[in-house]
Amino acid sequence: DADVTQTPRNRITKTGKRIMLECSQTKGHDRMYWYRQDPGLGLRLIYYSFDVKDINKGEISDGYSVSRQAQAKFSLSLESAIPNQTALYFCASSSGRSNQPQHFGDGTRLSIL
Amino acid sequence: AQSVTQPDIHITVSEGASLELRCNYSYGATPYLFWYVQSPGQGLQLLLKYFSGDTLVQGIKGFEAEFKRSQSSFNLRKPSVHWSDAAEYFCAVGPAPNNAGNMLTFGGGTRLMVKP
Numbered sequence: 001d002a003d004v005t006q007t008p009r010n011r012i013t014k015t016g017k018r019i020m021l022e023c024s025q026t027k028g029h030d031r032m033y034w035y036r037q038d039p040g041l042g043l044r045l046i047y048y049s050f051d052v053k054d055i056n057k058g059e060i061s062d063g064y065s066v067s068r069q070a071q072a073k074f075s076l077s078l079e080s081a082i083p084n085q086t087a088l089y090f091c092a093s094s095s096g097r098s099n100q101p102q103h104f105g106d107g108t109r110l111s112i113l
Numbered sequence: 114a115q116s117v118t119q120p121d122i123h124i125t126v127s128e129g130a131s132l133e134l135r136c137n138y139s140y141g142a143t144p145y146l147f148w149y150v151q152s153p154g155q156g157l158q159l160l161l162k163y164f165s166g167d168t169l170v171q172g173i174k175g176f177e178a179e180f181k182r183s184q185s186s187f188n189l190r191k192p193s194v195h196w197s198d199a200a201e202y203f204c205a206v207g208p209a210p211n212n213a214g215n216m217l218t219f220g221g222g223t224r225l226m227v228k229p
Contacts, residue, residue, distance in 0.1 A: 004156070040122065040221050040222070041221055042117075042119075042203055042219035042220050042221045042222050043157075043203065043217075043219040044219075045216065045217075048216070090156060090157070092157075101147060101159045101162055102217065103159075104149075104156035104157040104158075105156050106154070106155050106156045107154075107155070107156055
């Protein structure tokens with residue numbers, strides 16, 4: 001089984017809809033992250049969480065919200081989706097020790113019409 | 114603010130040829146540097162990382178990278194490319210200046226194509 005699992009893998013929806021992307025990890029990591037990937041821009045950080053009670057905005061948090069339901073689960077919501085949120089979304093996790101690498105899920109391809 | 118530049122958006126090499134992917138970074142302190150690879154339909158896999166010590170680091174799949182402080186570079190190399198190396202490669206630098214954990218800044222990526 002994958003260490004970091006994202007669901008769904010693909011989603012097509014309409015402008016204005018509420019969408020939730022889910023992420024779970026089996027590595028026992030404290031830290032979890034949500035990124036979006038756009039061509040030529042690499043990955044940009046949306047939100048990150050160092051533990052269940054610690055959630056922080058990243059570089060591009062506007063239009064998104066997150067929930068850390070448990071140490072292993074970190075969901076990303078788009079309250080009212082818009083077309084420029086069409087992207088590939090990645091969840092990642094890492095241990096709390098300094099400078100340990102992040103482990104990524106396989107991504108969710110989201111298209112908003 | 115920290116930043117990462119990958120000057121080459123696309124690179125095409127012949128199978129068996131050598132490869133070098135460029136990465137330049139801007140960071141106010143000693144950087145922690147990473148290379149990740151993304152195969153189609155998959156997430157990012159860590160190839161190698163540099164924290165300190167020997168400036169030439171070895172990674173998985175026969176890749177290596179050299180940290181050059183004077184050039185602010187961390188270029189990825191492979192002596193002989195295989196068709197399965199076709200993927201997108203991302204360089205990343207961290208942590209953030211306020212040391213808020215291991216926050217990464219990614220470059221825009223380099224897409225590698227391998228010709229038979």
